[in-house]
Amino acid sequence: MKPSGHIDKLMHRIDGEEVLKHRLRLKTTIMVVKQLVLQGNSFRGHDESDDSLNPGNVLAWIGFAVKLNDQINSVVLRNAPGNAKYTSPNIQKEILGIIANRVRCKICEEIGDSCFSILVDEAVDEAGREQMSIILRYVSSSGIVTERFFTLKSVADTSAETLKQAICDVISQYDLQIEKLRGQ
Incomplete structure (x- = not known):
């Protein structure tokens, strides 16, 4: 009988305290993931159950x-x-992916309108999949030659056409100017 008591209104109403709890939970996980990434540590353990002695x-x-x-x-x-x-x-x-994307955007900001070159290498991972790593080399605003690992991209094979397409995809995805690309 009361519009404010309809189930759709009740389902969408979350009080401020509950929102703060969710934010604190997520913030804690984000800070832990960020610290583990900075230290280069693994995330998971073999047994992540509640009674595990080494949960990861x-x-x-x-x-x-x-x-x-x-x-x-x-x-x-x-x-x-x-x-x-x-x-x-x-x-x-997902948190790691967001952090990685922010790092890539920061690298693109550092490059700005400067010229850059790419270094590409490929390798086969444990599962037998071909992967291509892309490293960007550029001169920083302080005049220092800088190399930054940029991304690891799975590719179907290592033919020149496949690698070229993957490189073009990465360059366009991050709005790097192809005109500024220089060979070595």
């Missing part, structure tokens, strides 16, 4: 944060709803 670095570092901060303790791991823990491998990969 993400869960171990979140557990460490729990010991330091009661506010984090109240919203993460066992105190989080099962569908919003923000610790799954997919969430970790």
Whole structure:
């Protein structure tokens, strides 16, 4: 009888406290992933169950944060709803992908309108898939020759046409000016 009591209104109403809990949960995971990336550490363990002695670095570092901060303790791991823990491998990969994309954008900003060159290498991974790594070389604004790993791209084969297409895709995706590309 009351429009404000309809199920669609109730489903979309989340109070501010719940939003803050979700943000703290996600922020904790983001900070842990960011730190592990900076240190070059692995994320996952072999056994990530609740009673595991070695659950992997993400869960171990979140557990460490729990010991330091009661506010984090109240919203993460066992105190989080099962569908919003923000610790799954997919969430970790998504956070890592966002961080990687921000780094690539920062590299593109550093290059700006300057000339650059690319270094390309290919290798076969453990699963037998061909992968191509792209490294950008440019002179920084302070006059220093800089090389930055840019991306790793899966390719069907290592023919010149396939590699050329993958390189063109990366260059266009990040709005790098092909006219500024120089050979070595």
